[in-house]
Amino acid sequence: MIDSRARHELKLELFPFISLFLCVIGVLAFLQNLMVMGEIGSTEEAEAEQAQIFQTPYRVDVYPGNILLSPPASDLSERLPDLALDERAGLDAIERGRNTILTIGGFNLDLTVEDNQGVLGVLFNEIVTVNRLAESRGYPYEEYVLLVVHPGSTDTYHMLRAMMEQAEFRYLRVGLDIGDGTRPQ
Amino acid sequence: MSLDSLTDLVSNAVGVLILLLLVTAIQAQKPFNEPPLPIEHQSGLVPAFFYVHGDHIQSIDINAVFTNGLLAATEGDSAAEFQINADFTGRSDELLTLALRPIDTDNWPTFNELQNVDTPLGSVVRDIDAATTFAFLFVHDTGSAESFRLLSQARRWFLDQGIAVGWLPVSDNNPAWLCSWSDVAACQYSPGAYGRGTRG
Numbered sequence: 001m002i003d004s005r006a007r008h009e010l011k012l013e014l015f016p017f018i019s020l021f022l023c024v025i026g027v028l029a030f031l032q033n034l035m036v037m038g039e040i041g042s043t044e045e046a047e048a049e050q051a052q053i054f055q056t057p058y059r060v061d062v063y064p065g066n067i068l069l070s071p072p073a074s075d076l077s078e079r080l081p082d083l084a085l086d087e088r089a090g091l092d093a094i095e096r097g098r099n100t101i102l103t104i105g106g107f108n109l110d111l112t113v114e115d116n117q118g119v120l121g122v123l124f125n126e127i128v129t130v131n132r133l134a135e136s137r138g139y140p141y142e143e144y145v146l147l148v149v150h151p152g153s154t155d156t157y158h159m160l161r162a163m164m165e166q167a168e169f170r171y172l173r174v175g176l177d178i179g180d181g182t183r184p185q
Numbered sequence: 186m187s188l189d190s191l192t193d194l195v196s197n198a199v200g201v202l203i204l205l206l207l208v209t210a211i212q213a214q215k216p217f218n219e220p221p222l223p224i225e226h227q228s229g230l231v232p233a234f235f236y237v238h239g240d241h242i243q244s245i246d247i248n249a250v251f252t253n254g255l256l257a258a259t260e261g262d263s264a265a266e267f268q269i270n271a272d273f274t275g276r277s278d279e280l281l282t283l284a285l286r287p288i289d290t291d292n293w294p295t296f297n298e299l300q301n302v303d304t305p306l307g308s309v310v311r312d313i314d315a316a317t318t319f320a321f322l323f324v325h326d327t328g329s330a331e332s333f334r335l336l337s338q339a340r341r342w343f344l345d346q347g348i349a350v351g352w353l354p355v356s357d358n359n360p361a362w363l364c365s366w367s368d369v370a371a372c373q374y375s376p377g378a379y380g381r382g383t384r385g
Binding site: 144154157177 | 189191192195196198199202203205206223224225226326327328329330332333336337340352353354355356358359377
């Protein structure tokens, strides 16, 4: 009688073990998925950060016959804080010039006037200087030329792109966006 | 604690974890909604060309363009304008470039047909593999805002489909051109916006 009860108590049920086994597999699969998704998320965030924070547009609105230059709002001293004295002086001069342009609502240039093409060259050279400084000092900052093409300005756009084919501007990044034809007040 | 209770406890915990996993997975599938930067960039993608003229848009059959271009060049005056198909004429330009001019644009498809896979234009778009190809749009600037409005719609739509987009404004004085010289800047057709998964 006693032997029979002891045999009964020692009987093992399969269900709890299978249940536990499946639980462990479930937890491991969950952790693996979490790790993979974390990796994908961080890549996207890194790309977005690089694309949206550090690349700053120097906006150029292209209208029929003329362009309107709007430099980025000035925060160069924050973006490129640690520079040599002469570099800082050069950057400060660029900032002052840009602030003046922003104060008057942009710099309007008639591209059909030959002298103005030289002025444009000076302004684009500023972008090259800023980018070179940032790159040489390892600051994650880059300015690019954002061309906003308004209806009727296609021939002016092509004139501008031809000017930008010059060797010193060839490595400037260029963005292209769609204008609606309106001019700032 | 009995084994049954323990099993019950662990099963419940795993159930909650699976629910969390599902929620996380659904969130991960949401499209990348950040507005893309419209910067031209190099990529390994091949362009699928389209032409926007006013309220109309048409795909450009590259095979027809170059086959007819070659025939025209071998048959007669290589500088003369020749018919590519019902939608375009072409003319050989310097650097073995073909300049394109649109014809009969009033009969071209509209944006609605671009979205509809049952139309010839829609089927061209359907066949675009976003992993290898991007949409490049020539936009004919007539001076009015129509072409630019359609470009804006089409660009947004292509990006929503996960297809990168590049574009170029063209005019009567500066027509669309097709060429394949990879070392000539004018022949480098680039995506102009960072679409999801399309950075080169």
